[in-house]
Every structure is written in structure tokens, then in C-alpha cells.
Amino acid sequence: MVRNLIVILGDQLSFEISSLEKIQKNDDKILMMEVSNEIEYANHHKKKLVLILSAMRHFADELKKNEFDVTYVEFDKSKENFTKELEHQCKKFNPKTIKITHPSEYRVLKEVEKWEKLLDIPVTILEDTRFFCKIDEFAEWANSRKDLKMENFYQKMRKKYKILIDEKEKPIGGKWNYDIKNRKRLPKNHPKIPLPLICKPDKITQRVITQLKKEFTKHFGDLEPFWFATTKKDALESLDDFIKNRLEFFGPYEDAMKEKEKFLYHSVLSIYLNIGLLNPHDVIQKVLQKKDLPIESIEGFVRQILGWREYVRGIYWHYMPKYNQTNFFNAKNKIPNFYWNGETKMNCMKNCINQTKEEAYAHHIQRLMITGNFALIAGIEPKQICDWYLSVYADAFEWVELPNTHGMILYADGGILGSKPYAASGNYINKMSDYCKNCEYDVKVKNGKNACPFNYLYWNFFLKNQKKLEKNPRLWTVFSTIRNMSEDKKKQIRSDSGKFLKTM
Ligand code: FAD
Ligand code: DLZ
Ligand code: SF4
16 A cells, blocks of 8 residues: 655656655655646647656656656546546555645646545645745735835845845845846847757657657647757756856846847746756855856846745735736737737747747746737737746746736736836837847837837827826826827827727
8 A cells, every 4th residue: 555645746846846855665656647637728838848748757767766656647638637647546556645745836736625525535735845935934924014026025035045145134245136237238249149058859858749749739839949958967957058158147138139149148947947957046056156257147147036936926826816817907909819920020029929939938028028018018918918928938837927927017916016017118129129120110110100019009008097007106207298298199199009909
């Protein structure tokens, strides 16, 4: 008889996962399941499917090599969902208890919470200790404050873990945040930037690719060339490669965009962090060892992982299940087809979407200021945009995708996460990228047929939502311009926007 049946989910691929902490090799069994429901609940990018399934199979092999008793269930149509498959396995193994580390997504947690009653077997859900901040700890912080600024949370984490902090609890370098130094445009003759580490698909990955080619042809995106790491060893090498080749300039060019540079100085590590191949504690410790690199790069990078990543997870668990129910601007437009096929004259959108199709990756500013900004000012319904982001990126899991999409880009939560909507006109995109020079639209033109759609949609968004936003002190300049705007100009903006939105 099996003592504990330990269920490991597809984003818990780590020997340090809490469910394995007290495992006894002779008495306990590990269960990993590939199931249709997880593969089909979103239109996952094909590269995301290969990444997760291949990494799961590699991890199961590693466990077996270390003499753990593992049952690994490969997908076929009969493997419907976690619960049905677990029920089937429990009949075979009759475990005394089931153990699992807290699922990262609300949807899966709710499924797990039903197991005890359904199977009549005790189920223990353990804390996910990979994160810096416990769910309860975030709730305590959130309940004690009027506003939930990321910056305050981040400083609290820095102090708690003594990261970039001196003996007097003061930030190293004198400032908590070097955001101001993270906004450089990439100069024209900037040398070619080293690419992230390319990992050649091994036999396990090739088999997944072959299986997917047969079974999941309808999923979004290009399956090949597949180059992601699918083992901890290769993910650690990708981390070392980032630290060696790109970290130095991560800070200054964090907000830059360039047509032929898909990754710039970004780490491309979220895909490994989110499924357990990399541990965020280890990543930060390795980065901190690079004491000779500019503080704006080190602090900038630490802020993303210790600050933003932990903060959005906290927001997610604090506000779910209601978080995705809001629609502050009552945005109702349908997501245009070009989000799926890249067929648009807007060069910035075309580039970001085509890159997403190819790589299952876009860096933060592309997600925020191009595809996200457009969705906001074009008034696309939040649910449709959230589904898109959840599908198309290899790092997309609801706990991190939803706050970024629903909160950060769409402001659909009414300002829980952000203090103002991140709306921007073509001017910002032109300042931070080279997309406009190859565009059929003219970024300098504000209205009419050749005008950049971001220009009139930007003003249309604020005109439409004036009542909801005009009291926001951070938008004072925007509404002061609107107050001085002629009625003719407003009419033109509304008319151009109406015509454009109709073509979507
Ligand atoms: P880098 O720029 O190198 O940053 C380093 C690390 O910091 C990342 O690997 C990531 O773990 C973390 N990080 C940075 N920004 C954020 C953030 N805002 N929230 C959480 N973690 C962050 N990230 C995901 O991991 N999964 C998602 O599904 C996801 N969806 C997003 C949707 C939208 C609309 C936006 C605006 C952002 C989203 N992000 C998401 C956050 C961020 O864009 C990605 O983490 C980042 O682009 C991943 O690339 P990178 O590893 O090269 O990141
Ligand atoms: C995203 C995903 C996919 C595509 N497939 C599986 C799978 O077959 N088995 C599995 O355990 N997990 C998979 N995942 C991840 C889950 O959808 C989900 O994100 C995690 O269980 C965390 O809640
Ligand atoms: Fe994008 Fe406008 Fe620039 Fe074209 S002109 S690339 S639509 S910002």
C-alpha cells in the first residue's frame, strides 16, 4: 500500500518543491499527469505546450534516476482532467493520504479542494515555498494599508530578505529604485545584442514535438524551431548566459524596443522560473554576486523578481475569485483577428504579434506599451484580452498573467494595481522604438487617414472615460489639454476612432 501519493503539477518541476520535503522513497509514490483539460483550457502556444510537457517528462526521468517511485501519465484523449485521472490512480494504489504543493492557479486549487471529499482520502495542501512572500503574509500587508503600491511592498521584501540593504537598513547605492535610469532608447548604431542560450531539442523534446504535430495542430504559434531549456541544468546555463552577456545593460535598456531585436537585454527566464526549473531565490543570489555591474541593472532586475513577480502573485490570491469579474471602463469591443494572425498595417503591432507567434515571447514593454496599450485604448473587452495573453506566451499562468493584463494594462480593476492607466500615444512608441520608421501610418500625424491610430485612439480613450478618470491627479495634464481642446478637434478624434474601430 502507498503511504502518501504526492501529486506534482506541471509548474512544480523542482526537487525543492515542498511536497517532496518529507518524502520516503520506499513508502511514497509520486504522480505526474498530462491531461487534456490542462492542454485544452486555453489556446496555448505550441512552444508553451512543448516546454511544459517536455520539462515534465525530463523531471519525471530525473526523479526516477534518483530512485523515487514515479507514475507518469502521458496524454491521450481518455486522460480528461486531474481529478478523473487521480481517481483512477487511487483505485490502483489505494494511498493513505494525498499530498500536493499549493497550486499556483485558483482554478486548479478549487479542483484540488474537492479531492478529499470525492475520494475519501485525506489531502494535505502545502505552502509553495519557492515564493518570497506567503499568501497570508501578503494579505496581512494588504489589509493594513490604504493603497497597495508595489514600491512599498518591494521595500518591505528588500528589508525582510536583506537584499541590497546595508547594516542600517538603508538601500545600497542610496536609492531604493533606479527606475529613472531604466528608460534609455537603443542608439542607432548599437552593436548586435547576444541572443539567449539556444538549447537543441533532445530525444524527449523531439518526441513531444512529433506528438504535438499530430495531435494539436490547431493551437496558436510556431512549433519550430524550439530552443527553450527543458531541464534545470540547461535553465541554469541560460541564467549564467544572461548574467554573463546581457545583465550589464538590462537596466538602461529595460524599456527600449527595436524591430530586429526580439529579446534585447531581457533575461528570458520567466519561462523557467514559472515552471520550477529555476528558483527565484537562487536567481537573485547569483545576480547579487555581480557586484561590479551597474546598480541600475542589478537593482532593476532584482525589482522585477522580488518586487513585481511577488507583488502580482499577492494581488492575485488576495482578490481572487472576484479579481477577473470587474470591467472598470465597461470595455466591450471584440479582440481583432490581427492579434492572432499579425495582419495589420500598424508596424509596432505587427512586429510584436509576429514575434509572439514565432517565439511565444515578447518582452515586458512590448506586452505593456504595444499590444496592451492598444487593447486599452481600443476598448477591448478584458476577458478576451486576458485569454489572449494566457494563451500566447510560454510563461503564461493565470496567477501572473491576470494581474498584469486585467490590472496593469487594462486598469479593469479600477486601480487596485496601478495608479493610472498606462495609455500612450504614438509619440511614446516612436521615442522608445524604431517601429514607426517602417510603418504605413505616420506617427507625426494626429488625425485623418494616414494618422497613427495610437494618436486618435489615445485621446478618444480619455474623452470617453473622462468622468471616470478626470479626478486622478496623475492625469491632470491630460485633462487640462482636453479642457482646452476645440469641439471640432474632439469631433475629428471621435470620427477617426469610430472609423478605425469599425475596421477591426
Ligand atoms: P525580464 O525583463 O528579464 O525580467 C526578469 C524577471 O522578472 C522575469 O523573468 C519575470 O519573472 C519577472 N518579472 C518582470 N516583470 C514582471 C511582472 N510585471 N510581473 C511578474 N513578473 C515579472 N510574466 C509572466 O511571467 N507570465 C505572464 O503570463 C505574464 N503576462 C504578462 C502580461 C502583460 C500584459 C504584461 C504587461 C506583463 C506580463 N508578464 C508576465 C510580466 C513580464 O512581461 C514578463 O515576466 C517578462 O516579459 C518575461 O520576460 P523576461 O524573463 O525576459 O523578463
Ligand atoms: C499549462 C499546463 C499544460 C499545458 N499541461 C499540463 C499537464 O498536462 N499537466 C500538468 O500537471 N500541468 C499542465 N499545465 C499546467 C497547469 O495547467 C496549471 O497551470 C498548473 O497545474 C498550476 O495551476
Ligand atoms: Fe505603431 Fe503608430 Fe508607430 Fe505605426 S506609426 S509603428 S502604428 S506607433
